[in-house]
Structure formats: structure tokens, C-alpha cells
Amino acid sequence: MKLTINEIAELAQVAKSTVSKALNGQKGVSEEKRKLILKLAEQLDYHPNASAQALALNRSGSIGFVLPHQAGMSLSGAYWSAIITAVAQEARSHNYNLLILSPGPDDDLAAPIDSVLKRRNVDGLIIGAEHLDSKAVSTLILEEVPFVLIGRSPNVRHYSVDVDNEAASRKIVSHLASKGRRRIACLAGPREHSYTQERVQGYLAALRDAGLEWSAVEYSNYELEEVTRAIGRLLGAHDDIDALYMTAGGEFVLDAIDVLKASKGDLSGFGMAVFDDYRFFDYLSIPISRLRQPLSAIGTTSASVLFEIMEGRKPDRLEWVLEAETVLR
């Protein structure tokens, strides 16, 4: 049941090194033998043993994808799943496999990465940045592991692909302003994430663009209690808020709407914009403009950048910034 290169060599009456060369398209094999060998391999459906190849070549043939902690969580799963699908596709087209590294609920991100690296299970990594400690990153760089980040972390300068958080935010908040909103508040995600900062910057820029002087930003960690408090602070301090920009989507939006409704009652006339796009937004009680991230492109791009560095080429830049699409309502 185990078909090896030796069988092929025997059948073709050649040395296994010849088979190896023929199969790998190397030169130094007569056209005649090459044909014979390829035909044989094809007929017998021979595939070289991955472990043996990996051992001989000192390369695993897999890349790893590191999920952030909360990837399993409901809607954010949809986000990661779309990216993974694209990465898997790209990997396959390079004849690589895709390993998923999902940190346990408790243990830290570094452990699984470390092990997989030490064991030489992967040749490169794509890491959902979110909150990657710079310690882990410097280890990676030190060990010269090729890797690319999805999203960026503060204090980390490395290959990354991300969406243009600031520009997109600016655009959609400008849209709110153009609709006549004058008191546009911002409900932001966790302050420590780069993407939150960038999106807030975009928000502020849009206000400046529109000549609005008033602004208000509150941060939260996406959990109902904090969201409640954050919105409370916003509404408590200003009773004339007429629009809200949220720097992240998903269920967070539902929470926010609940809280808003509870404090303000009727929401008609209230403006809303969100960074992220889910179709159900159209079924909530107010129109929501939103930003749609190019998920497949993020996956495809990060994978191809990774393969580029794995193949020793040096990309001409460090950061790939993709556009988010605006969906105006």
C-alpha cells in the first residue's frame, strides 16, 4: 500500500535519484526517461511522502495561520473564516498546506507558535495581529521566521496587510456630515488596538473636513456593560447628539442600538455608521451606513506576500493597505 520512489525507480529501471530529478523537473535527465517516469508516476498516482521530502529539504510545506483569541466567537468568526478560506486557496495554489493555530482560551498566543516553530511544522506564518505582544514578534524576527501580520500592532514594524482604517472612517463619517448631522459622536473599540486609533483619527479628520468643531469619543471593549457605560457618558454629556460612528461592527452594534433606544427612545432621524458590514444591519430600526472590508483580498494578499518572503524575494514595501468599500444608507 505504500508506493515510494523506489518502486517507481525499479519499474522504470533507473536510479531513484533520476526519478527524483525527473519528478522535480530538474535537468540532467534524458527526455526519454523523463517521459517514462512521469507516465509511470501518473499511472500509479504516485505522490512523494511529505515528511520525507520535508526532512530532506528542511522545509515543512505548510504555512500556519494564527487566529486571535476570540475568533470562535459568533460573528467575528465569519470575518476570520472568509480570510482563512482565501489564504487556504492561495496556499494550495503554491502547493502548501495550511495549519491553523488557535490559542486556547487560557494559554497565551506565544506557546503554540513557539512549539510549531521549534518543531519546524511550518515555513511561515500569517498572524491575525490584533494584540500581538512585541516580545513574540521580536522572537520571530530573531529566528528569521517569515511572517506577515493581518492588521497592525503598535510598536511593531513588519510586513502587514491591513485595510485603510483611517481613510475609510473618514469617508463614512463625512457621509454622515454631508447628510446634515452636526453632533456626530464616536463609539470606539479598545483603545490599545491600532485599528481603533486609526479609525478614531479618521473620524476626527472627517469632522475637521466638514468644519465641525464638536467631537466626542468613548472607548469600550465591546462588552455590553462597557458599551452601556460608554454610551451613557456620551449621551449624558451631550443631549443633542444626532449621529454615531462605531469603529467596529458585529453584535457590538446590536448592543449599542439597544442602549441608544433605551436612553433616547425613538431613534428616527438618528444617523449611524459602522466599520464592518453585515447584511442584517439593514433590518435594524435605523439606516446604517457601513464599511465593508475586502476579506478575500486580505487573505490572498497576506498569503502572497508571505510566499514572496519565503521564496527569498524582498517585497518593495512593508505594508499593504487595502481599501474598504463604503455602503451608504
Added chain:
Amino acid sequence: MKLTINEIAELAQVAKSTVSKALNGQKGVSEEKRKLILKLAEQLDYHPNASAQALALNRSGSIGFVLPHQAGMSLSGAYWSAIITAVAQEARSHNYNLLILSPGPDDDLAAPIDSVLKRRNVDGLIIGAEHLDSKAVSTLILEEVPFVLIGRSPNVRHYSVDVDNEAASRKIVSHLASKGRRRIACLAGPREHSYTQERVQGYLAALRDAGLEWSAVEYSNYELEEVTRAIGRLLGAHDDIDALYMTAGGEFVLDAIDVLKASKGDLSGFGMAVFDDYRFFDYLSIPISRLRQPLSAIGTTSASVLFEIMEGRKPDRLEWVLEAETVLR
């Protein structure tokens, strides 16, 4: 930079075979040497090279997870992502890695599976059944590859873990009946999927339980056009339908509600139940009762069944059926 078993052996002044034994907890090593070796390995943070181990042991140390085609799609991604996260966890706890096999948009499911198997990249497979052709399955069985299915396919009898589609459907439709609905129609998914059939059976059983004689089932492939037509057929034939049971959730539900609204106008008083649970259901115009699948449990169970067969133990049964939780509205 490459720390191998040889270095450890040298430092410990023993043969590498002794190191191997010590590290793998085999007997035949003096307590003294074992301690020394373990200490050394710990200090130097030695991890055996996975490929070498795989080659020597003829086992890859990875299991594969086969996604169905449309997994990247929006909300269904959330579903798979939750399962994968659980599987990854379980794999890690068995010291296995998780390989993701995602079929390309065009190519068939068999190709990637076949290659990964032939190359001995995985020791076992978890397959999102959905529509797995029985040909592929028989190949797997023939090659004696350990695998378990998530969900079931008609004509395939093999280890599988699934949710109790019929019982859950029966329960939730009974709930509709208990609320006084008398004309409960069923909007089903694709007829060829087992889960659709089972859910329809549950629906019919519930009607019988409630002593209702009237029933109506229409199938569709989840696409707006077909959904429109299916609902059209239901409403066209019966103008007194007062409730709808949908055998699947996600965006499908939004489409259905759109269509319903368009034909019936006001939906108040209309009853609705759905197999699947998303929080946004609570924000639609009518209350929706629903069934929540135990996603993590599905992942964990399928993985542990897989490991059981991989370890040569023969589970006492072929099918694991988990309960879906009902969320009544």
C-alpha cells in the same frame, strides 16, 4: 540554530537512542540519565523535528479538516469557525496539528483530500459532510483512513457527529403549535441534504403530535430567487398560513422575511421558527424562535471520536447525536 537530538546526546554523554527513549517516556533508561536528559531538553528548549519524527513513525502528527465549499460565505463562516476553533483546541490537546482543506471554488472536494492523503500529510480527517459523494467516502474507507463526518450524507454509513435534526425540529414546531398556530408551513433547504429531510420529518411529526392535519413543505436552495418562488407557492396555495418553520438560518431568513412582507404586508401575529440561531434574529420585525446548535461540542466530539479511531480503539457506535438548544420567542 538547529538543535537536534544529537546535541542533547552529546551534552548528556549518552547515545541518541537513549535520549529518544528518555524523551518519549519509554523504559530502559536509568532514572539518573533520564533526569539529566529531561533537564537538558527543558533548559535548551529542545523540540524534536516534526518531519523527522513523522518519517520515522510513519505518522504526520496532523489531522485535516475539510470545509464544505461555501464555508467562506458570510454567516455560514461563523458556524464553521466555531467548530474549527473547538477542533483545533482538541487537536492541540492531543499534540496534533490541524490542517485546513478548503476546496477551490471550482475543483471538487476529492482532489485536495486525495493529495493530502497520498502525501501522508494527515493521519485522519474530519469532514463537513453536507454533500460528500459516496465515491470519495468509499475511497477513504478502502484506504483505511480514519475519518469522521460532521453531519451525515445519505447512503453513507460511517462515524459521524450531528445534531438531532428531527427531534429539535419537532420540538420547535410543537412550540409554534402550542401558541395556537394552525397553518404552519415549512420552508426547507435543499431536498438532497439529509439534514433537510430530517428537519422536515421533525416538522411533520410535530404537526401530527398537535393533531394538525394540514401541512405544506417547499424546498429551496437558499438563493433569493428560489426562496421567493417557494414562498410564493406556499402563500399562493394557502392564504391562511399563520406560521413558518425554516429548516435553516442565516441570511436565508432575511430573504424569507423580505418576501413574506412583500406578499403579506403586515407580519404581526405571524409565527416563525428557524433552525439556527443568530442574535440579530431578535431585531427583526417578528419574534423568531430558534434552535441553537452546540457548535463547540460538535467540534470537540468529532475530534475526540477521530482520535479514538486513530488510536485503534473502536468506538461503541457509529453516530453521535447532539441536542440542539431551543430558544423560544
Added chain:
DNA sequence: CTGTTAGCGCTTTCAG
């Protein structure tokens, strides 16, 4: 162009 040989790093006999 071809075959022989020597590893890749690990496990596993099997003498000592």
C-alpha cells in the same frame, strides 16, 4: 546523462 552514496533527524531493533 546516470547511478552510487551520503545524509536530513528521529525511532527502533539488537547485541553487549
Added chain:
DNA sequence: CTGAAAGCGCTAACAG
């Protein structure tokens, strides 16, 4: 208990 040696399947030098 210990270590030398063989071998997992493949690739890469190097003679011929």
C-alpha cells in the same frame, strides 16, 4: 541499562 547500527522516503553531491 546502554549504545551502535539500520532504516523511514526523499534529495543532493559526486563520480563515472
